[in-house]
Amino acid sequence: MVTQKSPYPYWFVLPAAIVFTVLFLVPTFASFWFSLTRWDLFSTQFIGLENYAQFLREPFLIQGTINTLIFAFATSATKTVIGLLLAVLLTSGIWAQGFLRTVVFFPVLVSTIGIGITFAALMHPTNGVINVALASIGLPGPGWLTDPVLALYSVIIVDLWKGVGLATLIYIAGLATISQDYYEAARMDGATRTQMFFRVTVPLVRPATVTVVTLSLIGGLRSFDLIWAMTRGGPGFSSDVLASVIYKQYQAGFYGLSTAGNVILFALIGLIILPLTVWFNRREVDL
């Protein structure tokens, strides 16, 4: 018989522990270390917090941080709202429900870079399909990606199109767990469809909302590939986010500096997500 103190069971943990250590723990601690060094991939020189000081002195850091927050909160909020509305629509028994679910989810499966390149072409100020179509009905199309005021929001719209399918899928799963009895009880009480949505669906689908908000917010805060594929942070620095600022430093060979930027981004994500998670968990409902 195996006693409680026997090391035997722990041997089974070992393979997973090794993989976790090599792939996750070592890189995490290594990045903290490299962020404190001047690093050219071959040699390191410890310079304390100099990288952090320099990163925080970046002229476009404030703009990048604001853009990151706008991008994350705008995409997260719209995915949450539109995802829920689409999920309600796609579980209401409408015509071709299964096909439409596939259509909504399809963009999630396509490569982000592919989507970025395609939409950059579609949004071209003169030759893009969108502006050509607008021109044909006599409307002057804006410079979707060339107008510094508009560029970030154009990328946000594409990110919403790409990501809303996943939010919808999570919400469809969440809606499936709500017992029909709640709706029938509300119907007996004379609830309108709008009242049922706000007073039954929204509160009871909360676990799905927590998942959608958390995932989309983290995804938005560290978003890079779509922005890079569509605008490279431009025009100028108007659509730069923290991740693209960091990438530019990597490109320029400032590895220690960019690693410090990543640690700061990590801390920012933690500062936003942790309190949010605590708040969400405090108000958890059991279905």
Added chain:
Amino acid sequence: MTSVVLKDIRKSFGSLEVIKAIDLEVEKGEFCVFVGPSGCGKSTLLRMISGLETSTSGQIVIDGEDVTHAEPSKRGIAMVFQSYALYPHLTVRENIGFGLSLAGRPKSEIATKVEKTAESLQLAHLLDRKPKALSGGQRQRVAIGRAIIRNPKVFLFDEPLSNLDAALRSQMRMELTDLHAKLGATMIYVTHDQVEAMTMANKIVVLNAGRIEQVGSPMELYNNPVSPFVAGFIGSPKMNLYEGEVAAAERCGTYGIRPEHLILSKSGGKWRGQVRHIERLGADTVVYLDHPELKQIVARAPGDFEVASGDEIYAMPMSGKEHRFG
């Protein structure tokens, strides 16, 4: 005065007819129980009265008004669900006041009515709790409170006690009967448990495969069942029912005798059988006999009846207590 009238009500799902031409009248203030095995259509019938399910044809009249096509909330009814359907994110107070709040009633009116209702159900001290912090019986009472506060003409109950344990079930049976007496409202109650039907109802409606088998008071159904189905469904342990030669000898299609109407004796009787199994219930002893022709005879004997497995004993039907069908 009639409270609920069903006229030639039918319901089909595709080509499957689940409710077949039901006519029924429930009097004002009656406690009417729909009882039957799973799939007999009792819940569907209740849902049709509530308006949650539409009828394929026929007419539903509640309190003199044709409500066949009316919305559930316009029928003057309230329903207690099997799952209670209490909103987990709302407190007891908010759950009970949910309907009034939907209707946009003033807050002070809701508060007064909720407190009055809670008082009458001994829930006043639980008003600020969430449903998950309540016991099964308390949840049940909150669900009833949500129904009472609407002041309905008819209460509908869909197997409301099936999630409770046996002890609580018998307590809730009593509380529901008291509540019925206190409110004097018409109640329609669905169950598959014949004990609930017998103990609570003024009127029992036995349903089988979408049809009404028999309507009557508990004792009418017990004493004069019209079919072997009703005879077998009402009463526990169920009636001994025999077909074939035994029935032919009694000049009927099916011959029935209740376990409590068999006299067991070691000296003599109509049928001689071997004791296979004995259930000691305290006040009663249920004896299962093997009989070559009848296969099984179930008899209810006094609690202290002396018998052992393997004994050969006799069973004698009490005269006048036999049932002959068809």
